[in-house]
């Protein structure tokens with residue numbers, strides 16, 4: 001589908017749960033967020049129906065996110081059903097990695113293509129601090145399991161926060177040189193729990209110039225991606241380095257996506273709060289053609305770009321949108 005700004009929309013991010021086993025400080029409050037009832041959350045077969053309809057409208061790549069997608073019961077079955085849909089060329093996953101080691105093989109066998117794993121620090125105590133409860137060893141077990149079963153390329157998402165983990169930029173760059181890991185530095189977006197951080201992000205240019213002084217970077221075109229990262233090779237390295245510059249140099253002009261929230265709303269943009277209910281019509285018996293028309297309407301509502309610099313006045317936090 002083409003939107004009003006001539007962008008091709010072919011990618012759907014599905015938040016399969018609003019629950020999470022962590023409480024990352026920039027993502028949600030310490031107390032968590034009020035969870036939707038079981039009844040309000042899309043059932044797995046409903047997600048598959050919506051994905052099949054999405055396929056009719058030109059969506060051919062799906063990413064599962066959340067909340068934490070691996071806390072959803074039967075996530076492997078869901079991946080298997082989605083990967084079987086003829087129109088869908090790729091099913092990928094964004095996860096905090098804590099439960100990945102036990103699921104990686106089954107996910108791969110079910111048809112998952114690849115994983116992005118969130119890891120903001122290499123230090124055990126810092127990891128516990130930023131996630132308010134996580135054990136970094138479990139994440140490393142997940143990363144190794146993903147590499148072992150071939151959920152490649154394995155990407156690590158690193159949200160950089162000034163004064164917290166910006167002293168680890170070179171350590172992550174070294175990791176990209178020594179291991180087949182693709183490190184993506186993400187500018188902190190002032191959304192949800194991070195709403196007060198507008199302007200406080202560490203820019204891609206700042207990170208890149210710090211890295212370039214030690215590790216020469218060359219543009220890299222062939223890393224599998226459906227997303228906003230700009231990627232570089234580290235000279236002589238096994239992995240790569242990417243930048244997701246949502247704030248300093250946004251990529252909205254090449255936006256290709258819609259989002260589906262766990263409670264069944266189609267969201268045309270990460271930032272804007274316009275949402276269209278698709279769960280209601282689905283449960284009321286709408287045909288697949290009628291549901292496809294809802295997708296088409298969501299695409300027409302996509303804005304040209306975000307305006308995160310003007311703040312965040314919405315009730316949702318990031319875990320309720322899926323990142």
Ligand SMILES: Nc1nc2c(ncn2[C@@H]2O[C@H](COP(=O)(O)OP(=O)(O)OP(=O)(O)O)[C@@H](O)[C@H]2O)c(=O)[nH]1
Nearest residue numbers: 094116157186225226227228229244246257270323
């Ligand atoms: N501003 C903005 N940020 C996004 C968008 N999509 C993803 N992000 C952010 O990019 C970061 C990485 O997202 P991932 O879930 O790993 O997905 P991706 O980078 O699109 O995935 P690849 O296909 O591997 O490139 C997260 O912090 C997301 O919140 C988007 O449409 N707009």
Ligand SMILES: C[S@@+](CC[C@H](N)C(=O)[O-])C[C@H]1O[C@@H](n2cnc3c(N)ncnc32)[C@H](O)[C@@H]1O
Nearest residue numbers: 066067068094095096118157188189194318323
């Ligand atoms: C909301 S999480 C959901 C998936 C999974 N729980 C995880 O952490 O990977 C998706 C991505 O959004 C990122 N994220 C969350 N809040 C963010 C913010 N305010 N700015 C930038 N990225 C953010 C996370 O670091 C993660 O990589």
Ligand code: SF4
Nearest residue numbers: 020024027067096319
């Ligand atoms: S970033 Fe992911 S792991 Fe962390 S609290 Fe948000 S949803 Fe959970």
Ligand code: SF4
Nearest residue numbers: 252255269270305306
């Ligand atoms: S902020 Fe909105 S318009 Fe910009 S890339 Fe993300 S979803 Fe697309």
